[in-house]
Amino acid sequence: MSRICQITGKKAMTGNNVSHSMRRTKRVFNPNLFDRKFYWPEEDCWIKIRVSAAGLRLINKIGLNAALEQANAKGYLTEVLILDK
Numbered sequence: 001m002s003r004i005c006q007i008t009g010k011k012a013m014t015g016n017n018v019s020h021s022m023r024r025t026k027r028v029f030n031p032n033l034f035d036r037k038f039y040w041p042e043e044d045c046w047i048k049i050r051v052s053a054a055g056l057r058l059i060n061k062i063g064l065n066a067a068l069e070q071a072n073a074k075g076y077l078t079e080v081l082i083l084d085k
Helices: 053-062 064-074
Strands: 013-018 024-029 033-040 045-052 081-084
Touching: 033 053, 033 064, 045 053, 053 064
Parallel strands: none
Antiparallel strands: 013 024, 033 045, 045 081
């Protein structure tokens, strides 16, 4: 599974490590991702998604159903693991 948030679409970025002598080497900035289980009351089931810290805050702010619809409309939601019904 790639390092992409399924709610916000955040993914790994590349940049430079800059030393004290200003020497630059490539590095990767990974998003702060978590594998979380959420109860989805509209479908009466548990789902498992990979979400960033910003995605968790968005779910708390607008709700799980609205966040999933928004992510699906933008194309970030590739696969949701439905645990049980």
